[in-house]
Amino acid sequence: MDVRAAKKEEIDQLARIWYDAWRDAHAQIVPAGLTRARTYESFKKRLEALVSDIRVVGSPGAPVGFSIVKGDELYQLFVSAQSRGSGVAAALIADAESQLARSGVQTAWLACAIGNERAARFYEKCGWRRIGTMVSELGTEEGRFSLEVWRYEKRMTFEVK
Ligand SMILES: CC(C)(COP(=O)(O)OP(=O)(O)OC[C@H]1O[C@@H](n2cnc3c(N)ncnc32)[C@H](O)[C@@H]1OP(=O)(O)O)[C@@H](O)C(=O)NCCC(=O)NCCS
Numbered sequence: 751m752d753v754r755a756a757k758k759e760e761i762d763q764l765a766r767i768w769y770d771a772w773r774d775a776h777a778q779i780v781p782a783g784l785t786r787a788r789t790y791e792s793f794k795k796r797l798e799a800l801v802s803d804i805r806v807v808g809s810p811g812a813p814v815g816f817s818i819v820k821g822d823e824l825y826q827l828f829v830s831a832q833s834r835g836s837g838v839a840a841a842l843i844a845d846a847e848s849q850l851a852r853s854g855v856q857t858a859w860l861a862c863a864i865g866n867e868r869a870a871r872f873y874e875k876c877g878w879r880r881i882g883t884m885v886s887e888l889g890t891e892e893g894r895f896s897l898e899v900w901r902y903e904k905r906m907t908f909e910v911k
Contacts, residue, residue, distance in 0.1 A: 751837055753845035756804035760813050764804065765794035767815065771828040779865040780897060787890035805845055807838045817842040819849050824860040827869075834868075843876050851906040858906055861886050861899040870900065878902040 756764060769790045777785050797804065803820070806813040815829030815838045824846050829839045850858045861884065862869050870880065881903050888895040 751807055751841035753805050753807055753841050756801060756806045756813065756816060757810065758801055760806065760811065761794060761797050761801065763811075763813055764797050764806070764816055765790055767813065767830045768793040768797065768826075768828050771830065774831060775866050775869060776863050779863055781895065783892060784888065784890065784895045784897065787892040787895075792891060805842060805849075807833075807841055814838055815842055817846045819846050822850065822855040822858050824850070824858055827860075839872060840876065843872075847904070847906060855906050857903050859901060859903045862902060864898060864900055866900075873902050876904075878904040 769788070772788055772793070773785070776788075800818055803818050804816050805818070806816045808814040814833040816826070817824065817828075818826040824843070827839065827842060827846070829842070847858070860873070860878070862873065864883065874880070879902060880900050882901055883898050884901045886897050886899045888897055
């Protein structure tokens with residue numbers, strides 16, 4: 751499955767994927783104020799700022815999922831409902847992990863909302879380990895939210911050439 755860089759013209763579709771998938775996974779398990787703050791427009795703005803770091807699966811103009819790496823963090827991973835269980839997420843995480851390893855990260859981390867059981871199962875089957883909880887400080891246009899989350903880590907391997 752091909753993983754490629756996102757195109758600027760795909761921001762609307764990516765914002766739709768992020769908005770819908772975020773709600774599927776989080777609306778029932780995070781504070782209602784945070785759900786209200788996570789509008790389609792807020793996701794779109796964040797994607798516009800991050801466009802050069804977005805990796806996607808899907809034909810041009812029709813992405814079905816995306817990932818974003820930030821420093822040593824797997825920062826975002828979202829797949830459309832229709833493409834879950836299809837290997838899209840596995841392709842995106844493998845691509846993100848090779849990016850992390852190539853940039854010299856030894857131990858990568860990610861935050862997962864407590865109770866997001868599908869994502870947790872997915873990360874664990876990809877070799878990530880839940881090492882405890884941490885508090886994520888989430889900035890939104892409606893103010894800051896402090897959210898306790900599961901922290902996952904995975905040691906990145908290096909290819910010696
Ligand atoms: C998280 C995500 C990227 C994973 O991709 P995916 O295609 O769904 O992953 P997979 O189907 O390969 O793996 C999910 C696993 O969870 C299992 N699962 C499904 N629903 C579950 C539930 N409610 N509780 C526990 N496990 C569940 C699946 O059976 C599968 O495990 P299996 O392969 O052993 O059968 C995708 O589900 C997604 O985008 N979710 C919404 C957004 C999200 O949560 N993003 C992550 C934010 S941290």
